[in-house]
Amino acid sequence: MSGHRQPQDLVLIKELELILDSCILELTPVEEVWPSLYIGNVAVAQNRKTLHKLGITHVLNAAHSKQGSIGDQSFYGSTCVYFGIPAEDSDNFDLSQYFRLAADFIHKALKNKDGKVLVHCIMGMSRSATLVLAYLMMRQRLSLKDALRLVVQKRAIYPNRNFLSLLLKLDEQLTRKRRLCPLL
Secondary structure: OHHHOOHHHHHHHHHHHHHHHOOOOOOOOEEEEEOOEEEEOHHHHOOHHHHHHHOOOEEEEOEOOOOOOOOOHHHHOOOOEEEEOEOOOOOOOOHHHHHHHHHHHHHHHHHOOOOOEEEEOOOOOOHHHHHHHHHHHHHOOOOHHHHHHHHHOOOOOOOOHHHHHHHHHHHHHHHHHHHHOOOO
């Protein structure tokens, strides 16, 4: 996938990276980036006390298959609903295959009055941020640039270029769909 970027895509990706570079925040263990939606690192996800303090009811692990980030429902018991995505933080992993599943999981969780979602990977910068951006685009109708601007005000994130190009594709698809059918 990554070897097939058009020059136009690289220009757009550079624009997105400028937005990312505008972030002046330090990377912290966890931040609320949208009401009741948190991005965090693996240490937060594995700290039941912190999760309880934050009121987290749902955990989306974007690094499910990684050493040191093996989560499962039994770890969280009845306190949290767990969903694991075995994503690689690499230049050729197609994270877009999980955009809809992740967005639906987050959306369903946030529809609960008390629902709070932690989306995490190892650092809470690339995989988890990409899935949260996809959610904001698909379910909150934000453009990619607006979603990025919003999140970098709350958390230091840095999706890799492959993920940025997948988000660009999603942005184009959603824009096209909404042009054809404004209700979507």
